[in-house]
Amino acid sequence: SQQGEEDPQALSIQEGENATMNCSYKTSINNLQWYRQNSGRGLVHLILIRSNEREKHSGRLRVTLDTSKKSSSLLITASRAADTASYFCATDPVDSWGKLQFGAGTQVVVTP
Amino acid sequence: DGGITQSPKYLFRKEGQNVTLSCEQNLNHDAMYWYRQDPGQGLRLIYYSQIVNDFQKGDIAEGYSVSREKKESFPLTVTSAQKNPTAFYLCASSTTYGSRNTIYFGEGSWLTVV
Numbered sequence: 001s002q003q004g005e006e007d008p009q010a011l012s013i014q015e016g017e018n019a020t021m022n023c024s025y026k027t028s029i030n031n032l033q034w035y036r037q038n039s040g041r042g043l044v045h046l047i048l049i050r051s052n053e054r055e056k057h058s059g060r061l062r063v064t065l066d067t068s069k070k071s072s073s074l075l076i077t078a079s080r081a082a083d084t085a086s087y088f089c090a091t092d093p094v095d096s097w098g099k100l101q102f103g104a105g106t107q108v109v110v111t112p
Numbered sequence: 113d114g115g116i117t118q119s120p121k122y123l124f125r126k127e128g129q130n131v132t133l134s135c136e137q138n139l140n141h142d143a144m145y146w147y148r149q150d151p152g153q154g155l156r157l158i159y160y161s162q163i164v165n166d167f168q169k170g171d172i173a174e175g176y177s178v179s180r181e182k183k184e185s186f187p188l189t190v191t192s193a194q195k196n197p198t199a200f201y202l203c204a205s206s207t208t209y210g211s212r213n214t215i216y217f218g219e220g221s222w223l224t225v226v
Contacts, residue, residue: 099170
């Protein structure tokens with residue numbers, strides 16, 4: 001069963017706008033990761049946030065984690081056309097260490 | 113260049129045939145993984161290997177087989193027992209097993225049953 005569920009399923013924005021997507025999960029986790037996938041390609045790791053962390057930044061990316069609500073968010077600031085991709089969260093459940101559980105992803109389209 | 117190479121990119125299989133997807137990495141990683149992705153879905157773990165000559169079933173191993181005879185190679189065989197094999201298959205690796213390590217993905221292989 002999928003541990004992470006992303007919301008929204010799809011997001012369409014214009015260049016320069018911010019994009020926010022959320023991930024909810026069901027069981028306790030060791031950490032949560034975000035990946036990007038361009039159409040028909042492999043996944044690229046973006047950022048990892050541990051269960052004892054609340055916020056992390058990497059360039060234009062900002063990730064938050066709220067373990068009490070079992071949710072995470074990914075914010076992409078000042079989006080570019082090159083950010084068009086699907087974004088997946090992956091959780092590492094405490095009871096199945098190392099077996100990442102991926103959500104169905106958020107498809108983001110950034111128009112010039 | 114270092115990375116993960118999957119081949120072929122596109123593969124067509126007739127019903128009842130076995131096919132093997134190749135995955136080679138030159139990152140010197142101990143752990144390797146195979147995932148399946150269906151359209152509009154997330155990734156599901158088929159098999160993983162923590163170290164050479166060792167592998168374990170993932171969440172959807174039925175109808176698949178793997179081997180890990182060399183550190184750099186982790187081929188996946190889709191057998192005729194897999195009833196719905198049409199999907200996008202992704203191979204991945206990490207320094208060691210465990211989610212603290214970044215997982216690196218290959219470019220994927222599309223398998224279609226005709």
